[in-house]
Amino acid sequence: MKTFIFHQLFEKETSTYTYLIGDPKSKQAIIIDPTIDMVSRDLQLIHELDLNLKYILETHVHADHITGAYNLKQKTQGQIAISKNSGAIGADIYLEDNDQLTFGNITLKALATPGHTHSCMSYYIEGLLFTGDALLIRGTGRTDFQQGNSKTLFASIRNKIFNLPDETLIYPGHDYKGHTSSSVAQEKRHNPRVKMQNTEDDFISIMSHLKLDHPKRINEAVPANMRCGNIHSSNSNQDTNNGQ
Amino acid sequence: MKTFIFHQLFEKETSTYTYLIGDPKSKQAIIIDPTIDMVSRDLQLIHELDLNLKYILETHVHADHITGAYNLKQKTQGQIAISKNSGAIGADIYLEDNDQLTFGNITLKALATPGHTHSCMSYYIEGLLFTGDALLIRGTGRTDFQQGNSKTLFASIRNKIFNLPDETLIYPGHDYKGHTSSSVAQEKRHNPRVKMQNTEDDFISIMSHLKLDHPKRINEAVPANMRCGNIHSSNSNQDTNNGQ
Numbered sequence: 001m002k003t004f005i006f007h008q009l010f011e012k013e014t015s016t017y018t019y020l021i022g023d024p025k026s027k028q029a030i031i032i033d034p035t036i037d038m039v040s041r042d043l044q045l046i047h048e049l050d051l052n053l054k055y056i057l058e059t060h061v062h063a064d065h066i067t068g069a070y071n072l073k074q075k076t077q078g079q080i081a082i083s084k085n086s087g088a089i090g091a092d093i094y095l096e097d098n099d100q101l102t103f104g105n106i107t108l109k110a111l112a113t114p115g116h117t118h119s120c121m122s123y124y125i126e127g128l129l130f131t132g133d134a135l136l137i138r139g140t141g142r143t144d145f146q147q148g149n150s151k152t153l154f155a156s157i158r159n160k161i162f163n164l165p166d167e168t169l170i171y172p173g174h175d176y177k178g179h180t181s182s183s184v185a186q187e188k189r190h191n192p193r194v195k196m197q198n199t200e201d202d203f204i205s206i207m208s209h210l211k212l213d214h215p216k217r218i219n220e221a222v223p224a225n226m227r228c229g230n231i232h233s234s235n236s237n238q239d240t241n242n243g244q
Numbered sequence: 245m246k247t248f249i250f251h252q253l254f255e256k257e258t259s260t261y262t263y264l265i266g267d268p269k270s271k272q273a274i275i276i277d278p279t280i281d282m283v284s285r286d287l288q289l290i291h292e293l294d295l296n297l298k299y300i301l302e303t304h305v306h307a308d309h310i311t312g313a314y315n316l317k318q319k320t321q322g323q324i325a326i327s328k329n330s331g332a333i334g335a336d337i338y339l340e341d342n343d344q345l346t347f348g349n350i351t352l353k354a355l356a357t358p359g360h361t362h363s364c365m366s367y368y369i370e371g372l373l374f375t376g377d378a379l380l381i382r383g384t385g386r387t388d389f390q391q392g393n394s395k396t397l398f399a400s401i402r403n404k405i406f407n408l409p410d411e412t413l414i415y416p417g418h419d420y421k422g423h424t425s426s427s428v429a430q431e432k433r434h435n436p437r438v439k440m441q442n443t444e445d446d447f448i449s450i451m452s453h454l455k456l457d458h459p460k461r462i463n464e465a466v467p468a469n470m471r472c473g474n475i476h477s478s479n480s481n482q483d484t485n486n487g488q
Binding site for chain 2: 010
């Protein structure tokens with residue numbers, strides 16, 4: 001594994017993880033899943049580390065918080081990248097499965113892992129997998145809105161994420177119990193929803209019985225995130241089809 | 245650097261970090277600064293990873309939360325270790341400056357870093373420094389109770405922590421902005437209180453103007469932590485001298 005700059009960052013209200021990753025030589029960097037409320041913190045860290053932000057990546061169109069992508073783009077050289085299937089407007093790069101991006105000496109690979117939403121991407125960098133809301137630590141993203149589909153999510157996790165080497169580290173988009181990382185091996189053994197002895201039917205049954213409230217800010221967050229966090233745009237009618 | 249099992253764990257209410265570190269071969273492990281509210285989470289992780297908890301380490305007598313050390317000891321083989329100077333009762337090991345503990349193939353070294361309290365210890369393991377409330381990310385512990393002393397804390401950070409190699413990673417006992425780690429080099433440059441261009445007088449002045457409220461739970465936490473988290477003990481009269 002190459003040495004790289006790595007900062008996991010947390011936003012307490014929605015228990016969201018943001019990741020800042022940089023190449024120490026070239027100082028080129030990316031950020032994954034920034035939140036609008038923490039843009040000033042993230043900009044300060046980018047500045048203090050003398051990093052040049054090349055890409056601002058979204059794992060998906062979030063329903064629980066507004067992305068900081070648009071605001072970060074205004075203050076840096078960063079280009080916004082998101083899944084092509086998301087239908088989001090305002091990004092610079094629309095990613096498809098297996099697309100690669102490079103920053104300095106580091107290569108990131110996009111893996112389509114739909115199911116939580118229909119267009120979720122996970123990002124693989126040098127033995128680390130940033131899973132967004134597809135695979136969480138001892139959990140998974142929910143599948144009851146934004147074209148979520150339990151069968152699809154099960155296939156993404158079991159056929160794609162769990163096909164990576166066991167020692168691959170998992171860095172999720174959220175954690176609600178204070179865990180910060182896991183591994184493919186741990187989730188195969190201990191994830192109560194998708195561990196290897198569970199069948200697809202087990203998973204579908206688990207997901208159909210969760211009875212979760214919708215995220216508090218979904219009606220605000222999804223339209224804003226369909227514009228990559230541009231909350232000042234007025235053309236909100238055309239881009240909320242993905243919202244429900 | 246040797247490869248080891250490493251889990252940083254967070255408790256949201258008091259923004260406290262707990263660290264679980266293990267030797268992959270022998271499965272011997274330690275935990276640093278567990279909290280009483282998260283003992284079941286921590287026990288589950290220890291169990292899932294098949295770890296044998298050898299030591300339960302306190303960086304200091306906490307004022308903002310109750311340690312989970314006593315409760316963890318009841319459910320594991322773990323021995324509680326804390327600074328000898330703390331005066332805490334109920335520990336198995338009383339550490340002095342430069343003492344070492346080994347678990348499996350890994351050696352931990354205790355570094356006395358007083359100033360936030362008079363008996364704070366930092367723990368060094370293989371390029372990582374667990375600083376408790378001595379050095380925080382872009383901050384420091386406060387110095388206005390528990391025999392706190394700004395002059396002492398400045399000396400601990402500048403003469404001891406900042407004497408470690410620049411690439412040493414800093415893992416603090418708390419973070420209130422969602423940072424998870426830093427480095428000696430970063431803190432030397434960017435810590436507004438103790439960066440290298442600040443003098444001792446600068447630091448003392450900064451600390452004397454903080455005007456912080458006392459932690460909400462100090463009157464409950466300090467007496468309990470002076471018994472290493474044994475909240476059921478009745479002999480609370482003799483061990484609260486350190487509380488104010």
